[in-house]
Amino acid sequence: MSQKLRSYDWFGKNDKMGFVHRSWLRNQGYPDDYFQGKPVIGICNTWSELTPCNAHLRDFAEVVKRGIVEAGGFPLEFPVMSLGETIMRPTTMLFRNLASMDTEESIRANPLDGVVLLTGCDKTTPSTVMGACSVDLPTIVVPGGPMLNGRFRGQCVGSGSFNWLIKEKQHVENYTAEDIHEMEVGVARSQGHCMTMGTASTMACMMEALGLTLPGMAAIPAADSRKKLMAQLSGRRIVEMVKEDLKISKILTRQAFENAIVINAGIGGSTNAIIHLLAIAGRLGVELNLEDFDIIGSKVPLLANLKPAGKYLMEEFFYAGGLPVVIRELKQYIHNEAITVNGKSIGENNAHAPCYDQEVIASADKPLLKEAGIAVLKGNLCEYGAIIKPSAATPALMKHRGKAVVFKSIEDYHQRIDDPNLEIDENSVIVLQGVGPVGYPGMPEVGNVDLPEKLLRKGIKDMVRISDGRMSGTAAGTVVLHVSPESAIGGVLALVKDGDMIELDVENRKLHLDISDEELAKRKAAWTPPPPQADRGYVKFYIDHVQQAHLGADLDILRGGSGSEVTRDLH
Known part of the structure; x- marks a missing residue:
């Protein structure tokens, strides 16, 4: 190994602090050779019994350790804040940035030469990757896998x-x-995260698309022994990455992000991938903006026939060949030369991926949809942008004009939506305010609100819904999301009133509130901001520093990275 290991500054010196660092770790029984030039690999574990999707990662860490030891590394597992989408309140998105800070500082402060990220539930993937990017060591992701x-x-x-x-x-x-x-x-009958193409499966696929996992790993079910095999091989590979000095910044280039945008469109992935990829890119200084998701991804064909937009689940996706098939089929749309964690290009890794079921994974020349990516909308209702997922929407509603029915908060919605006297019909546009990054706070997955009971009984399955919040990747519908700027900071969404006409035209990328400029100015002048949702602690810190959705909803003070150097020690 030509370069000096980062861990040498802790373990390699025969001075007082070298004695301190080594002697205390020896209480776990490590022999001399563990401190004599072995790459120290941190296993960042998001295991928690409060995160059902990640509850098996304690076992996976032991498998990863086997691989690290076999390759001549020194594994050290450490915990970080775990984010369980199904349990935590008010929303795990509020804590994604906090978990990224935990990850970043845990990596930087400790004698690590490389990192394995054990991920699963929705926000555990982007949060740990964001944190790792800000330190920039060799990094590999081991996604926990979907349930059966x-x-x-x-x-x-x-x-x-x-x-x-x-x-x-x-x-x-x-x-x-x-x-x-x-x-x-x-419905949830095995270990692993949800098995639709929701945000957890989408982000696992995004890690493979970005080149941060071994090829073929994203879709393997958590209960399949091949998942553990890949975890062990990942442990071996991270040691080699340290020796090659293959840092995360060398993999996560602009080309890698463009590949992820294309592949997310091809699998019909979650809209949440947008906000997470923007945040990850922001940590690295890679130029990526909301419009890129439309320009690069909106003309990409849909190949994966997976719920919520399709018929099948991740188990069938894996049996059909998994993400490597999609990557091979989309080779004309991606940068095939982009490097991945195994040292090979993404094109080389997937050039010969076989498809075993074309009903589950269609070919690029006979896709499920010719164009399936995210559409980015602009207009007076969303100056900085809003998004919609056409593959999950009702075609007849993609061009629609209707009267707004406004809910000031999610509590207001729950209180009134099933009131039989509510003036609403299938042509109305449901507008939900106060669920953006600042307003909720944390931007919850409530954009795909349920329809009124009286309309459901009439057989109505979908309506246009608009909010500054997000929606689960497991959900579908004609739902406009991530409206920016949000209502809580005075975005035009805050000024919409019952009965206002709203025009949605996805083909022309338009979202328009049909009132005069004079009326709009009058409403802006009369608007007063809502009281802040918190006055202390992390939530106050979050509200004061969170950026808007079109920037990835990261904290403004976290964009960029501080690198791996620890500037002060006890010497």
């Missing part, structure tokens, strides 16, 4: 997607409490 398919009365069901159907099932299809309970105990 949920089962209900002989049918496959998605652990995430069914959540958004419960109200409809109860009020329209007359599901009983016993029916719902039977579904509850069978």
